[in-house]
Amino acid sequence: xxxxxxxxxxxxxxxxxxxxxxxxxxxxxxxxxxxxxxxxxxxxxxxxxxxxxxxxxxxxxxxxxxxxxxxxxxxxxxxxxxxxxxxxxxxxxxxxxxxxxxxxxxxxxxxxxxxxxxxxxxxxxxxxxxxxxxxxxxxxxxxxxxxxxxxxxxxxxxxxxxxxxxxxxxxxxxxxxxxxxxxxxxxxxxxxxxxxxxxxxxxxxxxxxxxxxxxxxxxxxxxxxxxxxxxxxxxxxxxxxxxxxxxxxxxxxxxxxxxxxxxxxxxxxxxxxxxxxxxxxxxxxxxxxxxxxxxxxxxxxxxxxxxxxxxxxxxxxxxxxxxxxxxxxxxxxxxxxxxxxxxxxxxxxxxxxxxxxxxxxxxxxxxxxxxxxxxxxxxxxxxxxxxxxxxxxxxxxxxxxxxxxxxxxxxxxxxxxxxxxxxxxxxxxxxxxxxxxxxxxxxxxxxxxxxxxxxxxxxxxxxxxxxxxxxxxxxxxxxxxxx
Amino acid sequence: xxxxxxxxxxxxxxxxxxxxxxxxxxxxxxxxxxxxxxxxxxxxxxxxxxxxxxxxxxxxxxxxxxxxxxxxxxxxxxxxxxxxxxxxxxxxxxxxxxxxxxxxxxxxxxxxxxxxxxxxxxxxxxxxxxxxxxxxxxxxxxxxxxxxxxxxxxxxxxxxxxxxxxxxxxxxxxxxxxxxxxxxxxxxxxxxxxxxxxxxxxxxxxxxxxxxxxxxxxxxxxxxxxxxxxxxxxxxxxxxxxxxxxxxxxxxxxxxxxxxxxxxxxxxxxxxxxxxxxxxxxxxxxxxxxxxx
Numbered sequence: 001x002x003x004x005x006x007x008x009x010x011x012x013x014x015x016x017x018x019x020x021x022x023x024x025x026x027x028x029x030x031x032x033x034x035x036x037x038x039x040x041x042x043x044x045x046x047x048x049x050x051x052x053x054x055x056x057x058x059x060x061x062x063x064x065x066x067x068x069x070x071x072x073x074x075x076x077x078x079x080x081x082x083x084x085x086x087x088x089x090x091x092x093x094x095x096x097x098x099x100x101x102x103x104x105x106x107x108x109x110x111x112x113x114x115x116x117x118x119x120x121x122x123x124x125x126x127x128x129x130x131x132x133x134x135x136x137x138x139x140x141x142x143x144x145x146x147x148x149x150x151x152x153x154x155x156x157x158x159x160x161x162x163x164x165x166x167x168x169x170x171x172x173x174x175x176x177x178x179x180x181x182x183x184x185x186x187x188x189x190x191x192x193x194x195x196x197x198x199x200x201x202x203x204x205x206x207x208x209x210x211x212x213x214x215x216x217x218x219x220x221x222x223x224x225x226x227x228x229x230x231x232x233x234x235x236x237x238x239x240x241x242x243x244x245x246x247x248x249x250x251x252x253x254x255x256x257x258x259x260x261x262x263x264x265x266x267x268x269x270x271x272x273x274x275x276x277x278x279x280x281x282x283x284x285x286x287x288x289x290x291x292x293x294x295x296x297x298x299x300x301x302x303x304x305x306x307x308x309x310x311x312x313x314x315x316x317x318x319x320x321x322x323x324x325x326x327x328x329x330x331x332x333x334x335x336x337x338x339x340x341x342x343x344x345x346x347x348x349x350x351x352x353x354x355x356x357x358x359x360x361x362x363x364x365x366x367x368x369x370x371x372x373x374x375x376x377x378x379x380x381x382x383x384x385x386x387x388x389x390x391x392x393x394x395x396x397x398x399x400x401x402x403x404x405x406x407x408x409x410x411x412x413x414x415x416x417x418x419x420x421x422x423x424x425x426x427x428x429x430x431x432x433x434x435x436x437x438x439x440x441x442x443x444x445x446x447x448x449x450x451x452x453x454x455x456x457x458x459x460x461x462x463x464x465x466x467x468x469x470x471x472x473x474x475x476x477x478x479x480x481x482x483x
Numbered sequence: 484x485x486x487x488x489x490x491x492x493x494x495x496x497x498x499x500x501x502x503x504x505x506x507x508x509x510x511x512x513x514x515x516x517x518x519x520x521x522x523x524x525x526x527x528x529x530x531x532x533x534x535x536x537x538x539x540x541x542x543x544x545x546x547x548x549x550x551x552x553x554x555x556x557x558x559x560x561x562x563x564x565x566x567x568x569x570x571x572x573x574x575x576x577x578x579x580x581x582x583x584x585x586x587x588x589x590x591x592x593x594x595x596x597x598x599x600x601x602x603x604x605x606x607x608x609x610x611x612x613x614x615x616x617x618x619x620x621x622x623x624x625x626x627x628x629x630x631x632x633x634x635x636x637x638x639x640x641x642x643x644x645x646x647x648x649x650x651x652x653x654x655x656x657x658x659x660x661x662x663x664x665x666x667x668x669x670x671x672x673x674x675x676x677x678x679x680x681x682x683x684x685x686x687x688x689x690x691x692x693x694x695x696x697x698x699x700x701x702x703x704x705x706x707x708x709x710x711x712x713x714x715x716x717x718x719x720x721x722x723x724x725x726x727x728x729x730x731x732x733x734x735x736x737x738x739x740x741x742x743x744x745x746x747x748x749x750x751x752x753x754x755x756x757x758x759x760x761x762x763x764x765x766x767x768x769x770x771x772x773x774x775x776x
Contacts, residue, residue, distance in 0.1 A: 009492060009494065009497055010492055011491065011492055012489045012490060012491055012492060013489070013490050013492055013499050014487055014488075014489060014490070015487055015488045015489070015490060016487055018490065018499050018512055018514065019514045020514065020520060021514050021515055021516060021517035021519070021520040021521075022513070022514040022515065022516055022517065023517075024516065024517075226516070375614070376614075377612075377613060377614030377616070378612075378614050378616035378625070381616070381623065381625040381626050381773065382626060382727055382728060383626050383627050383628075383727070383728075384626065384627050384628040384723070384726035384727060384728050385726065385727070386685070386726075386727040389625075389626075389773065391625075391773060421771065442771075444773055
């Protein structure tokens with residue numbers, strides 16, 4: 001980081017001249033061509049394609065469940081992901097998934113620097129898309145700066161209106177498409193168009209259209225500089241072997257203007273054309289070194305290489321490189337890559353272990369579960385024939401997509417008799433549980449006084465699904481008068 | 484403000500340094516970002532608009548009402564009305580159907596039971612307990628023993644008209660004579676018949692001879708209401724004496740005291756206090772507690 005003091009900075013300022021708010025210069029990035037720009041186009045197309053296409057994928061789950069491959073059903077409190085289905089009580093799997101994603105991000109950052117920021121972060125992808133549209137309507141950097149300074153006219157107003165209308169339209173088509181993950185896509189789109197969708201759908205689309213316009217159109221690099229926490233703490237993952245957009249100071253300095261046929265002896269290769277600054281979407285000067293504003297998108301690499309071609313020098317004055325290589329090259333030694341080191345291997349190992357944990361949790365998820373709530377007020381009831389009776393609510397969770405009949409029985413309560421209202425006379429009452437539902441079954445357990453020894457008896461409710469050979473036992477306790 | 488002071492500029496950040504310094508430490512006057520200043524201004528304007536639109540400022544005997552005429556009480560009333568309207572289809576169905584038809588509809592049963600539970604907590608729990616387990620003198624509603632009967636129709640009649648109510652002509656009436664206090668039986672006879680009654684319930688009497696003597700006393704004085712085998716009589720609300728359930732405790736002294744000078748509980752008649760639908764829900768709730776017949 002540069003701490004050079006600008007000699008033109010005034011030493012004092014009048015109180016009246018202190019601004020009410022700070023004047024951050026507007027960033028007006030210039031168009032750039034090159035292999036990295038092409039890679040970014042490709043990544044943008046693939047990511048937006050995935051985002052838009054995935055809700056339309058179908059996946060057959062039978063008659064009782066939705067057939068959308070990826071769907072978060074908020075009213076039904078279920079999330080469907082291909083073969084997997086997550087209930088609210090399994091949200092910890094999502095938490096684990098986020099932890100796995102975070103560790104994966106750390107591993108990638110330690111190896112390749114901020115590639116997430118530069119290529120795949122939604123803020124970057126959408127900002128890039130919005131800037132492209134802006135360039136189509138208002139022209140490239142020079143024309144846009146001119147337009148910004150120009151007084152208001154019909155032509156300026158027309159361009160501005162066209163730009164914001166296009167942005168809002170893209171915001172609705174992309175940001176608004178988020179609802180497709182929460183609704184059946186082929187149903188909600190015609191409903192949306194014909195005005196038959198619910199208030200929540202329109203409100204969500206409206207809000208996401210507005211925020212997409214605000215973040216990608218208006219706030220842009222300010223999100224990375226002021227809002228994003230990841231930008232602030234990823235320096236913790238960096239070391240001298242991490243890939244980053246790097247200006248080779250030893251080769252570039254001392255910079256200065258260069259005339260054709262002038263000798264390169266005794267000066268650096270940087271001709272101070274400022275192309276690297278003009279194309280930067282966050283407006284930083286990479287020649288000042290690695291800094292918080294650099295999202296590692298590499299557009300300055302493309303810009304600098306095209307200039308190097310023109311002045312007949314080799315590529316790579318600005319390049320994806322490591323701090324170690326910068327030092328090695330400055331000392332005239334060959335580059336050394338060191339991607340797999342203790343830090344990155346450690347991240348990858350944790351990533352693999354946690355990822356397998358999540359996978360195991362999803363694969364081993366039982367389709368039948370149960371919980372038992374014992375009555376606490378009162379603990380027991382004395383019946384007229386002297387029997388003791390405890391009341392329970394047995395909750396049976398059928399996590400499969402078809403209805404199933406389960407039977408209730410007791411394990412470890414000698415002489416205990418189970419009575420389910422509506423199923424009197426059944427030794428092991430059978431109850432049908434609807435698909436993807438929780439059944440709350442009221443169950444009374446009776447015990448003859450001869451079997452009561454004055455101590456609470458631990459026993460288990462066993463919920464069995466004989467057709468699928470599944471069984472769950474839930475421990476609980478029989479209470480009665482104690483001595 | 485009138486005085487136009489000179490601020491020194493911090494050479495590193497370019498921000499002015501406030502002239503007040505403490506031990507040589509100054510504070511930077513870095514201007515906030517524009518969006519922040521504008522958002523702040525909008526918030527201030529919003530607050531002022533809020534004061535105008537909604538109730539805001541208290542004064543000694545009231546408060547500013549706001550031009551929109553909003554009040555939280557009206558809001559609650561509206562929400563209650565909306566909840567009532569949402570329940571209306573279920574309530575109408577419940578009011579129309581008889582108990583047998585309701586019992587055959589699990590959804591209706593769940594609705595009625597939930598409503599009954601709330602009504603029970605408000606109206607019945609004071610005597611019968613929040614878990615309906617009763618207390619000495621207040622019947623336990625969870626067990627399978629009923630003084631007046633535990634089927635839907637009987638429960639409804641009991642709740643509507645109460646027990647020994649002073650205001651309802653159709654109330655359930657019964658009175659056991661004060662055998663000791665009024666001199667019908669001697670102290671010894673009362674103790675004997677108490678021992679006999681306990682033996683009916685399966686408790687081995689401390690004094691078998693007394694129980695034997697009590698049998699004759701029982702036959703002469705008690706069978707008219709409690710039955711020749713102590714099986715009770717629901718028409719009179721006469722408790723069954725052969726089971727393990729005692730309204731006023733099964734302790735020998737308590738049984739003797741109840742014969743000497745009986746206590747009689749009173750239950751209010753709910754017909755005028757609760758509407759028929761509420762009583763229906765209560766009946767379904769109490770019937771479902773575990774002892775319904």
